[in-house]
Amino acid sequence: MLYLSTSCFKSDENMDSRTKILNSASELFLEGGVSALSVRAISKRAGLSTIGIYSHFQGKQGILDALYIEGFNMVYDAMNVEVSDKASLKLVLLGCERYLSVAVDNEAHYRLIFGENDAAYEPSKEARDAADRAFAKLVHNTGDYLRDAGLKTDRFVAAMDLWAIVHGYVSISHHARAKQDWDWKAMALRAVELHMRALD
Amino acid sequence: MLYLSTSCFKSDENMDSRTKILNSASELFLEGGVSALSVRAISKRAGLSTIGIYSHFQGKQGILDALYIEGFNMVYDAMNVEVSDKASLKLVLLGCERYLSVAVDNEAHYRLIFGENDAAYEPSKEARDAADRAFAKLVHNTGDYLRDAGLKTDRFVAAMDLWAIVHGYVSISHHARAKQDWDWKAMALRAVELHMRALD
DNA sequence: TATTATCGTATAACAGTGTTATATTCCACT
DNA sequence: AGTGGAATATAACACTGTTATACGATAATA
Numbered sequence: 001m002l003y004l005s006t007s008c009f010k011s012d013e014n015m016d017s018r019t020k021i022l023n024s025a026s027e028l029f030l031e032g033g034v035s036a037l038s039v040r041a042i043s044k045r046a047g048l049s050t051i052g053i054y055s056h057f058q059g060k061q062g063i064l065d066a067l068y069i070e071g072f073n074m075v076y077d078a079m080n081v082e083v084s085d086k087a088s089l090k091l092v093l094l095g096c097e098r099y100l101s102v103a104v105d106n107e108a109h110y111r112l113i114f115g116e117n118d119a120a121y122e123p124s125k126e127a128r129d130a131a132d133r134a135f136a137k138l139v140h141n142t143g144d145y146l147r148d149a150g151l152k153t154d155r156f157v158a159a160m161d162l163w164a165i166v167h168g169y170v171s172i173s174h175h176a177r178a179k180q181d182w183d184w185k186a187m188a189l190r191a192v193e194l195h196m197r198a199l200d
Numbered sequence: 201m202l203y204l205s206t207s208c209f210k211s212d213e214n215m216d217s218r219t220k221i222l223n224s225a226s227e228l229f230l231e232g233g234v235s236a237l238s239v240r241a242i243s244k245r246a247g248l249s250t251i252g253i254y255s256h257f258q259g260k261q262g263i264l265d266a267l268y269i270e271g272f273n274m275v276y277d278a279m280n281v282e283v284s285d286k287a288s289l290k291l292v293l294l295g296c297e298r299y300l301s302v303a304v305d306n307e308a309h310y311r312l313i314f315g316e317n318d319a320a321y322e323p324s325k326e327a328r329d330a331a332d333r334a335f336a337k338l339v340h341n342t343g344d345y346l347r348d349a350g351l352k353t354d355r356f357v358a359a360m361d362l363w364a365i366v367h368g369y370v371s372i373s374h375h376a377r378a379k380q381d382w383d384w385k386a387m388a389l390r391a392v393e394l395h396m397r398a399l400d
Numbered sequence: 401t402a403t404t405a406t407c408g409t410a411t412a413a414c415a416g417t418g419t420t421a422t423a424t425t426c427c428a429c430t
Numbered sequence: 431a432g433t434g435g436a437a438t439a440t441a442a443c444a445c446t447g448t449t450a451t452a453c454g455a456t457a458a459t460a
Contacts, residue, residue, distance in 0.1 A: 017408080017409090033319055034319050035318075035319035035320055038445085038446065038447085039446080039447060039448080040445085040446080040447090048409080048410090049408095049409060049410050049411080050410090050447090050448085051408085051409060051410070051411090051448095051449085052408080052409070052410095053447095054447095054448075054449080055407085055408065055409080056408095059447070059448070060446095060447065060448090111315070114316075114371065114375060115311070115316045115371075115374060115375055115376070116315050116316045116317075116319075117316075117319075118235075118318075118319075119233055119234055119235035119317070119318075120235055120447090122376070123376055128376065128377060131375075131376075131377045132377060135377070157387070160369070160372070160387060160391075161365075161391045161394075163368070163372060164364070164365055164368030164369045164372060164388070164391060165361075165364050165365055165368055166368070167368045167371060167372060168363070168364030168365055168366070168367045168368025168369075168371065169360070169364045169368075171314065171315075171367060171368065171371050172360070172363060172364060172367060174315060175314060175315055175331075176315070176322070176323055176328065176331075177328060177331045177332060177335070187357070187360060188364070190357075191360075191361045191364060191395075194361075194395070194398050194399070195391075195394070195395050195398065197398070198394050198395065198397070198398035199394070217437080217438090238416085238417065238418085239417080239418060239419080240416085240417080240418090248438080248439095249437095249438060249439050249440080250418090250419085250439090251419095251420085251437085251438065251439070251440090252437080252438070252439095253418095254418095254419075254420075255436085255437065255438080256437095259418070259419070260417095260418065260419090320418090
């Protein structure tokens with residue numbers, strides 16, 4: 001512990017610039033989406049030189065990776081709910097509702113993790129792992145429901161249906177032609193429940 | 201007719217450069233998606249100067265607009281099917297199947313029209329109209345089915361469910377983490393049929 | 401303690417992007 | 431033939447991501 005503390009402190013000193021950069025990136029990202037994320041803008045707001053983004057991260061790829069992971073972790077956390085009730089449909093629906101909240105409240109993150117970004121960006125292994133973790137969580141939740149309800153539909157298939165509906169609604173609501181005054185969350189949740197009850 | 205022919209010919213002469221640009225843009229777009237679409241690359245392939253893209257189109261925005269409209273027109277055409285059979289579910293399913301084919305065969309167009317592109321692009325009024333036309337077609341088809349089946353679900357709601365499922369599957373299949381060897385079309389069609397039959 | 405090495409940082413540059421101001425060519429019409 | 435106007439080319443501007451070089455401070459070593 002104490003042996004490591006020195007090197008930890010050294011890491012923390014470096015972290016200072018690291019977190020400064022990451023915070024600046026997050027702010028710009030939330031303000032103006034991925035198009036507002038330029039290396040110079042990030043470094044300017046962080047009060048550092050552009051080179052810091054290449055020493056602390058792997059350039060812009062590293063910044064996008066960090067935000068990508070953050071986004072998928074939010075999706076994971078949204079679905080990582082425990083319900084005392086034994087009826088697992090509630091678990092699934094609550095997970096979807098929280099998923100939808102994340103997508104609405106963090107539109108920039110959501111757009112980033114679902115490919116609506118700079119075409120040059122390719123998620124790293126760590127980022128892909130975060131994505132897989134989130135999907136595995138959804139499959140797990142769905143599997144619980146199917147088992148409790150005594151349904152024989154494959155849980156991967158059911159989970160894909162679920163994700164397609166929820167993500168489909170989110171993606172359409174993000175589209176330029178989407179009516180802004182619709183209650184997309186309610187629409188999506190109704191569709192999910194209808195679909196879940198139709199499984200056999 | 202003949203009166204217009206002269207101006208038409210003049211238009212055609214202009215069209216030469218216009219179509220040359222558009223063809224070059226389409227080629228590059230199909231080859232490498234939106235990231236391969238640079239003003240200089242387009243003009244180079246067209247054998248013209250960059251300025252032509254600003255005189256014939258409104259810069260890159262105009263190029264993207266043309267491809268956006270092309271994309272939504274393909275979606276519209278996909279759903280614009282006539283079925284002799286009175287059972288309109290076939291109409292809906294066939295429309296979805298053709299929609300899915302368009303999305304699979306023209307991934308670049310599909311990504312463009314659904315926001316997975318350069319964040320700077322904002323579709324023009326003409327482009328937005330093309331999008332609205334496609335959605336209206338889907339609502340129309342869905343409405344036919346609901347009427348024939350004697351269902352009282354709102355046709356906008358049903359159409360949104362339909363679109364969310366189909367687009368959701370397409371979007372997920374385009375995602376970096378999507379398994380490449382899955383039959384996404386079959387998955388989506390099964391989900392659509394299941395969902396349609398669950399409506400009341 | 402003095403020196404060396406290393407790491408983080410800044411400056412400046414390179415190659416690319418969309419866009420546009422200026423200049424030039426070319427063609428149609430009077 | 432000459433003039434007007436449209437299409438084009440050249441070059442530049444402001445921006446992007448990235449990197450080579452140089453500088454400085456801090457840590458480890460002789």
